[in-house]
Every structure is written in structure tokens, then in C-alpha cells.
Amino acid sequence: MSLRPAPRSRRTSLRDVARVPVLAALAVGLVVSGCSRSDGEAQAEPALTVEKVRRGSIKDFRFFTLDERSRDATPYYVDATVRNDGPAGLGGSSLPLLAHADDDVVYPASELVGRFRPCPSSALPKRFLAGASADLCFIYLLPRGTSLRSVDLQPGDAASAVRWRPKD
DSSP states (O other): OOOOOOOTTOEEEHHHHTTSOTTOOBOTTOEEEOOOEEETTEEEOEEEEEEEEEEOOGGGGTTSOOOHHHHTOEEEEEEEEEEEOSSSOOTTOOOOEEEEETTSOEEOOBOOSSOOTTSOOOOOOSOOOTTOEEEEEEEEEEOTTOOEEEEEEOSSSGGGOEEEOOOO
């Protein structure tokens, strides 16, 4: 599955998205900002863009030890760009970006130890100050028989999720 990113000039904030029905979807490539993360008194303001969603192959994991469930899974790779609109740092933070499958279950990104060429890293740099940006890649292993419905940024509960829907 390969998607073309929307123009980078399109931007919305979580405050705007709150007025959109929950099941509405954003185009891949649309920037979402305003997801505040508190760091004492200062707040970090990450801006997230889902650039591309790719369906992988379990053969990509041939050098990894996988349990039976993972060996039967379908991998999806989500390329995203994160920018810290500041003022606080976001170093070492994780992003609540989840895979929402067609069976209405959400799955967290898989964490791998070591280098993985098809999808390098979902971790923010340890030093990620205001103005910094990073290209990340998230790995999701969805169970056999399910497919990816959307990629959800879920900073609160499921009702507040911002969704990017891949095109078929």
C-alpha cells in the first residue's frame, strides 16, 4: 500500500479537529498540531504529519525471532514527521500513534531492538527541543485476517483520536 502525501501547506490543529465528527478522516500528509504535552510549566507542542503508509512483508523480519502470532501477522509501516513547536522539549517522549484495524481494535507500534532497514525508528531523539523535527517510522503487526483502517493519534481517549485513513 503506497500513498501520495498531501501538500505540506495544509495544516489544522487539534482544536479544529475537535469540531469534526470522530469518524471523519484526515488526508495522509495533513499536519496536525496543538497536541500539548506538559513539562512542568512549559508545554511542548508537537506537530505530526503522517507522510506515508506502507504494507510490508513478514519476510522483512527474517532475521528476527518472532512468536507464532507475529509470524502470521501483516506488517504496516507508517512514515511520519514530528516537529516540536515548543517551547518545552520532547526528548525521549513517545507518541500515542496507534494502528486502528478493521476489527475495531487499536494496536500500539512494535518496538524492535536493532536496526531495521524497512522502517528505521519510531523513537524521538533524546534531545528534541523547540524547533526540532524528526522523521520517524512506526511498525505495526496486525493479526491475520485484519487490515489497517486508520492510523490514530490518540492523545486522550478514543473519542479524541485524530485519524488518517489510507486510500485503498
